[in-house]
Amino acid sequence: MKSLHAQHHALADSAYQLTVLNPAETVGTSFPPFAGKLRAAGLLPLRPTAISVLQVNVGKMCNQVCKHCHVDAGPDRTEIMTRETMQQCLDALAQTDIEVVDLTGGAPEMNPDFRWFVEGISALGRQIIVRCNLTIIVANKKYNDLPEFFARHGVRVVSSLPHFAAGRTDAQRGEGVFERSIRALGMLNAVGYGVEGSGLNLDLVYNPSGAFLPGSQISLEREFKQRLGREHHVTFNNLLAITNLPVSRFLDYLVESGNYDGYMDKLVQAYNPVAAANVMCRSTVSVGWDGLLYDCDFNQMLDLPVTGNASRHIRDFDLASLEARSIVVNQHCYGCTAGAGSSCGGATA
Amino acid sequence: MSTYYNPSDLAKFGNISEWQPEMGRKFFDYYGEVFKEGALSEREKSLIALAVAHVVQCPYCIDAYTSDALQKGADEAQMMEAVHVGAAIKGGATLVHATMMMNKAKELTM
Numbered sequence: 001m002k003s004l005h006a007q008h009h010a011l012a013d014s015a016y017q018l019t020v021l022n023p024a025e026t027v028g029t030s031f032p033p034f035a036g037k038l039r040a041a042g043l044l045p046l047r048p049t050a051i052s053v054l055q056v057n058v059g060k061m062c063n064q065v066c067k068h069c070h071v072d073a074g075p076d077r078t079e080i081m082t083r084e085t086m087q088q089c090l091d092a093l094a095q096t097d098i099e100v101v102d103l104t105g106g107a108p109e110m111n112p113d114f115r116w117f118v119e120g121i122s123a124l125g126r127q128i129i130v131r132c133n134l135t136i137i138v139a140n141k142k143y144n145d146l147p148e149f150f151a152r153h154g155v156r157v158v159s160s161l162p163h164f165a166a167g168r169t170d171a172q173r174g175e176g177v178f179e180r181s182i183r184a185l186g187m188l189n190a191v192g193y194g195v196e197g198s199g200l201n202l203d204l205v206y207n208p209s210g211a212f213l214p215g216s217q218i219s220l221e222r223e224f225k226q227r228l229g230r231e232h233h234v235t236f237n238n239l240l241a242i243t244n245l246p247v248s249r250f251l252d253y254l255v256e257s258g259n260y261d262g263y264m265d266k267l268v269q270a271y272n273p274v275a276a277a278n279v280m281c282r283s284t285v286s287v288g289w290d291g292l293l294y295d296c297d298f299n300q301m302l303d304l305p306v307t308g309n310a311s312r313h314i315r316d317f318d319l320a321s322l323e324a325r326s327i328v329v330n331q332h333c334y335g336c337t338a339g340a341g342s343s344c345g346g347a348t349a
Numbered sequence: 350m351s352t353y354y355n356p357s358d359l360a361k362f363g364n365i366s367e368w369q370p371e372m373g374r375k376f377f378d379y380y381g382e383v384f385k386e387g388a389l390s391e392r393e394k395s396l397i398a399l400a401v402a403h404v405v406q407c408p409y410c411i412d413a414y415t416s417d418a419l420q421k422g423a424d425e426a427q428m429m430e431a432v433h434v435g436a437a438i439k440g441g442a443t444l445v446h447a448t449m450m451m452n453k454a455k456e457l458t459m
């Protein structure tokens with residue numbers, strides 16, 4: 001499988017994705033504007049509360065090509081963050097007390113300066129999250145020591161495992177991914193990750209492998225713990241249930257499988273104002289591989305940068321102007337406010 | 350009306366309260382309570398509902414509980430096993446009545 005970008009697919013173009021999400025009435029079903037929902041809840045313009053997380057996307061390169069990927073990541077993607085931009089991130093962090101740096105990609109570990117960057121953030125004493133896809137740990141000998149490296153810097157590892165059944169995971173993430181993920185989880189457990197009392201946090205991410213919403217995070221966590229423990233002797237800390245947003249490859253899947261209208265309708269029907277008040281963009285700034293600033297990783301993939309007088313690039317990072325910005329919302333935002341809500345930290349309501 | 354069953358009617362289930370609000374409300378309160386996590390997990394309850402949906406052959410329920418079971422984290426194997434449980438009970442229930450037939454036949458024959 002190739003990225004949409006490599007296929008020269010129409011949906012590789014973010015402007016076209018926005019057209020699909022906001023169709024003219026003659027072309028498709030139009031759903032009530034998300035901004036209207038926020039207005040009714042007194043949340044428009046959507047303002048940040050306080051920025052406590054800097055999420056950095058260090059590049060679109062990945063060893064996997066998952067069907068639901070909102071980044072359209074893959075081995076064929078060459079856009080990755082340079083050391084210079086990483087240094088600008090470190091400079092920005094040094095002038096604020098943002099507590100958490102959330103590293104994502106692609107597979108962030110494939111960026112050749114990834115370890116240098118982690119060491120730099122660690123030296124600033126900030127908490128680091130790495131969104132590790134697990135299989136990267138076993139993809140090549142040079143990555144086999146990632147568990148030890150993570151442990152040395154007290155990194156919180158957050159990893160996708162869409163299901164405890166191999167078939168369901170592989171259907172979304174590729175043939176053999178489940179087996180390799182279990183092997184990688186074993187290696188993380190071996191250095192103490194996900195083991196009680198070790199202080200090393202390993203969280204798993206559940207996201208539905210299809211056009212349905214995630215169920216209760218607590219029930220799913222219980223089930224995952226039982227099944228992974230019993231069948232694979234794997235342990236972890238928390239399960240984060242994340243809704244798939246209609247962006248990029250998941251949007252393509254929805255359109256191709258004829259599920260787009262049904263799925264959008266589910267999201268709209270499940271709109272929860274409590275989740276709307278807790279959307280993660282209110283506490284996060286997202287940095288793109290080229291240093292541009294966004295409200296979140298989804299807006300980043302839709303090429304919707306921060307607006308207003310807020311600083312636009314990490315080299316001009318100014319916390320006060322970013323905290324005063326109004327967040328750019330669009331129809332994909334329904335994915336963050338459905339049911340129990342969804343964020344990079346799981347359910348929000 | 351072109352067919353007896355119309356998928357869009359599923360979303361109108363709540364409308365049954367219009368002609369009998371009190372009973373409708375009591376039914377939906379009860380329904381909601383039944384499916385809450387209790388001694389059985391939400392996923393287990395959803396799988397039971399899916400099996401019963403097949404046994405009573407209700408297209409609305411099959412539609413609704415296929416989505417619901419997936420949403421509650423069930424996988425295809427669990428869902429198909431649940432339907433087999435329903436089928437086994439339905440088949441068994443038919444066959445176990447054969448004991449009545451056997452009793453009666455023995456009573457009537459030499």
Ligand code: SF4
Pocket residue numbers: 062063064065066068069070071072073074105106107133
């Ligand atoms: S979902 Fe994650 S692991 Fe899968 S292709 Fe996208 S970035 Fe890579």
Ligand code: SF4
Pocket residue numbers: 279280281282295296297298299327328329330332333336
């Ligand atoms: S998609 Fe991004 S901007 Fe929209 S609500 Fe979610 S986090 Fe906020």
